Amino acid sequence: MFNFFEEIKGQLKRVDKNLLSSYNMVNLSGKILYVEGHLGLTILSPTVIAFKIKKGRVEVEGKGLYLSELSQNTLKIEGEIKRVEEF
Amino acid sequence: MKKYNRSHFKIKSLNLEKLFNKICKQFVIYDIKQDDNFTQFEVEESEADKLEKFLKDSNISIEQIKHYGWRKRLKTFFKMWGIIAGLICGIILYCLQYAFVFRIDVWGCENIEQEEIVKFINHNLSSNFKANIDTEKLEIELKDNFEQISSVSVAIIGQSLVVNINEAVLPEEMEGDFQPIISQYDGMITAINLVQGTLNVKVGDIVQKGDVLVYPYVSDGEGEVMPVLPRAEIKADVWLSENEVFYEYQIKEERTGRKIDCWTITLFGLEIYSNLSDNIFENYESEETSSYLTQNNLLPFIYNKITFYETKTIEIIRNFEQEKNEVFEKLRQKTLISVAENEIIKDEMVSVKQGGGVYYITLTLTVEKDIGEGYGYIFPQS
Numbered sequence: 001m002f003n004f005f006e007e008i009k010g011q012l013k014r015v016d017k018n019l020l021s022s023y024n025m026v027n028l029s030g031k032i033l034y035v036e037g038h039l040g041l042t043i044l045s046p047t048v049i050a051f052k053i054k055k056g057r058v059e060v061e062g063k064g065l066y067l068s069e070l071s072q073n074t075l076k077i078e079g080e081i082k083r084v085e086e087f
Numbered sequence: 088m089k090k091y092n093r094s095h096f097k098i099k100s101l102n103l104e105k106l107f108n109k110i111c112k113q114f115v116i117y118d119i120k121q122d123d124n125f126t127q128f129e130v131e132e133s134e135a136d137k138l139e140k141f142l143k144d145s146n147i148s149i150e151q152i153k154h155y156g157w158r159k160r161l162k163t164f165f166k167m168w169g170i171i172a173g174l175i176c177g178i179i180l181y182c183l184q185y186a187f188v189f190r191i192d193v194w195g196c197e198n199i200e201q202e203e204i205v206k207f208i209n210h211n212l213s214s215n216f217k218a219n220i221d222t223e224k225l226e227i228e229l230k231d232n233f234e235q236i237s238s239v240s241v242a243i244i245g246q247s248l249v250v251n252i253n254e255a256v257l258p259e260e261m262e263g264d265f266q267p268i269i270s271q272y273d274g275m276i277t278a279i280n281l282v283q284g285t286l287n288v289k290v291g292d293i294v295q296k297g298d299v300l301v302y303p304y305v306s307d308g309e310g311e312v313m314p315v316l317p318r319a320e321i322k323a324d325v326w327l328s329e330n331e332v333f334y335e336y337q338i339k340e341e342r343t344g345r346k347i348d349c350w351t352i353t354l355f356g357l358e359i360y361s362n363l364s365d366n367i368f369e370n371y372e373s374e375e376t377s378s379y380l381t382q383n384n385l386l387p388f389i390y391n392k393i394t395f396y397e398t399k400t401i402e403i404i405r406n407f408e409q410e411k412n413e414v415f416e417k418l419r420q421k422t423l424i425s426v427a428e429n430e431i432i433k434d435e436m437v438s439v440k441q442g443g444g445v446y447y448i449t450l451t452l453t454v455e456k457d458i459g460e461g462y463g464y465i466f467p468q469s
Contacts, residue, residue, distance in 0.1 A: 040108040046121060067119040083105045 092156030094135035284317030396402035
């Protein structure tokens, strides 16, 4: 089955692939943020959604944010995404 | 499309992040939305029961659960065993009963008794099962057993066996049970014009109502009797009379116009209310009526009414000689009721008998009438 992230990783030559196994995230036009490899939610509100990753934390800021999908490994945030920051 | 077959949860909880982290380890959660007091989300309908149990075990207050999609509805439907069993039984019963004929409709019967046909069919049907009914055979049997049937069609329509009958019309000439011409009045025969049949009277005979005028047969030269429909025109002088009694002295009770109304209302024989007043009249007559006060039978109130009418005795003195013309005219009008418009009055006779101030007047009109005109009757062959 085609996997977008695996396909990208496969094309990388100079970077150690082991370092790429932490998390994957894609932002679609500031409207949808898709994340693979999260380790749990830390903040859930319409303006801020934050979640843990392997070596830190990611914070998403915006307006009218909501989780349109949440599973053990993936999550999908929809709304008006203003900023995505990794700590 | 994704919305179908999902269950919508509305919960009230603090520390939602921790809760969702726990939930998402077992379930996939969709559309998590928050407002001031509640949090709403959706899960696959198939996991709803499990999640509900999970939330209850975690002491989370569930405000509302809504199910979307056909899967839940189908599941609910199949949980209604009683209804399903009833439906299945109903369908089976309907299918079963549809295979049988429950009613016999007979159309087109005028002279033949419908009940006879129904009785005959019931007797000849081996079973009411539609597949066992041979309509063609039934048609032939009906035709063979009922001579009055000209044509018949038998068809199964729905759960009715429809028998459509065309009755045979017997011509007059056809041999049958002819009836004689009977006199309709008392009178004396004045003229006879025989067309067909055998005469029983001659001119000058006095006949009474019910006497046979013409027999329904003819005899040939060899003495053989042949039944025919009798036809004749027979005229007779018929006597029509009316009586009247005239009293020269008469005592009569007459109402004065004064009256007293009394009434009572009873229920099961017990008097509930009454308006009885004393009867002050010396001479009176009374009328009593009784009726139900209401239409229903729950409380059968009976309304009894007694009316007392005051009466007085009056003497009537009349003179026959002075009033006889009026009496005769009245009597004449009374007699003329029995005379048809085109009939000729040949004679008029008045007889008066007297005895002790009482006059018995009889007026007799002699009228020429056709007493046996027309035909005898044909009775259908048995």
